[in-house]
Amino acid sequence: MGSSAPTTAPSASPAPPDAAPPSPSSCPAPPDRSRPRTPPATPTTEPRHDPKTANRRAPMSSRSPVPRHPDRRRVALRDVPRPSAGGPLRPMRILVVDDQADYRDAIAHALRRQGHEVQTAGDGRRAIARGLELMPDLVIADWVLPDRVHGLLVAAALRLLWPQLSLILISAYASSDLWFEASQIGAAALLDKPFTLERMQAAVAAAGRWSEPQPRSPVAMVISEPDGTLRYANPAARLLFASTPAGAEAGRWQELLPRWRQVLRRAHREWVEVRPRHAGGRRAWQLRGRPTVGGQLHVILDGDEILHFHRRGRGYYSNELLVHLLLDLIPEGRPRWPFPGQALVVDGSALFRRLAATEIERAGGLCHTAATGEAALELIARDPDISVVLLDGSLVEEDDGELLHELRRRPGMRIVGQALDGRQASTLAARGVSRVVSKPWAIEDLLRALDDAPAPS
Structure with a gap:
């Protein structure tokens, strides 16, 4: 979300947008995976690597991606995965998921020209439904999607059926936390928006040859x-x-x-x-x-x-959550996230960031995370849809006031503090954060605090 469409190198003519994907009712029955693939009449070739254009990026837009985090290279995630040896690129079934039609159509058109079978979707739940029809080998998904079923959840749910499925995640809001989370779920690559079609094609070519043992699906x-x-x-x-x-x-x-x-x-x-x-x-x-x-x-x-069933699968997502997504169920009796836009958890502890994000996502919300006030300010500047912020008390103690000042400038922003003890709660109150939840909190505690939290007009 929130970036210009992928571009080709200046010497290449832009790919025309592809036709809109058919509705689910008109989609053909999924192909039989038991039958061997029939190669296309025209052999496909791997995109030629041109060192002059391989790393060229599209012009920066008003909502350009977050700059690379200094800790990014510490994360065990492949920028473009190492291909296994030998053989031309095989045609694949690819699911492209992005709510921006220009990105979605440009990627789909380029991949179809290489001989791949491609389906597209504009949100997470529709992507899962299309995935059940297509039985994809590769999912290319934006992280932020309009129905709050983000790209990592789409891939994790479909992997319950097909553990060997590969993922290329794309995002305009890359952070060290997102890179780490993508690596935990086994993503082959994470591409910052904006990117060139050549870079996407190179990532697809490498993912098509990537060979990595996957655990058996537990469901x-x-x-x-x-x-x-x-x-x-x-x-x-x-x-x-x-x-x-x-x-x-x-x-x-x-x-x-x-x-x-x-x-x-x-x-x-x-x-x-x-x-x-x-x-x-x-x-x-x-x-x-x-x-x-x-x-x-x-x-x-x-x-x-x-x-x-209720235990965590690979990555951070419980099998229960993923099965509910596959079955298109909304769990009964569980609190639902009622606020528009995204949440942001700002906490120096990776454990608490992940626990908080998991609680919000299980309730149907979508959550950014940041370890520092500086990283939080970067995300807030690039995502105008952040409407809820959870601030760790220890970070507020160290903050010079810039973060809270910026948050209070945003119309409709709800701010809730997180405190480990009474001292942190007092510090938050002294800085004007009157609504505080005690760590560790349950989603019911947070929703009660948010119901009472002032939302500036």
Whole structure:
């Protein structure tokens, strides 16, 4: 969000914008991953590396990306990943996710010309739905998306189905925290906006050859046809099927479940407990599903997986959160983030920054993080949609007043302090921050404080 479109080098003619993506109802059924790919008629080639243009950036705009953080190179994240040896670039299924149509269309057009199959989406939930149709090899996603399901969440959710899926994250708000978080989820690259199409194509070429072992998905998932044919089952599902008489290669729901039609229909409304066919003493499964284009997606949990369902998966996101995103569910009984725009957590502790961001994201918010007042000022200057700021008491003690002064200049800004003890709470109150939550806090505590926090007009 918030930057000019990717540009090509001056010697190249700009790619014309591609047609808008089809609506979900008109999308074709997803390709069968069991069939080998058919290479395009015209062989694709890797973009030629030109040292004169490879690092050329688009002109800086009024909302240009955050300058590179001095700690950025300490993060174990590949700017452009090292390709594995040998072979031309294979055609891939690529999902491009960006709410800016100029970025989205320019990237999609350039990649289609290289022989890739490309689908696009403008927000996170639609991206997940498109991903279930496309079964992508690579996701290129903006971090900030309008429905607050950011690019890292899109990739993490789809990786429950396809652990080998690669990610290229793009952002106009790069920070050391975002770089580290992207590395934890296994992103192949993170590109600052604005960037050139040549740089994007080089990152895609490298990601297409990147070979890195991925852990098995902890949640069993199946995509099936209306007649019960299993179109796709991830490795966790195949392992679960292996414990039944139907075996790991079961091809139809009829082989696995008694009264399968009624069970699957009910699973679209609620979690359903069912024992597999001829289960004997085997544990019951828990099923929940959603319709997809031309079929349906179902999550299957057995007794052991239910115990691990609420635990954190790879990176920072719980399996529960990711499954809810895949199923397009809004958890009942959980507080929802009611404020427009993004939140910003300013705290010197990486642990508290991550805990705070996780609480806000689980409630449906989108959250920047910053370790210092200087980094916070950079983000505030570049993202006018920040509407809530959580300030650590120890940073306020060290601040010369510039950060609080800048925050109070922003119309509609809500400011809440975070305090470890009474001394920090007193310091915050002395600086005019009257609403304070004690660390560690729950989302209910923060929402109560924000309801009372003054929002300047």
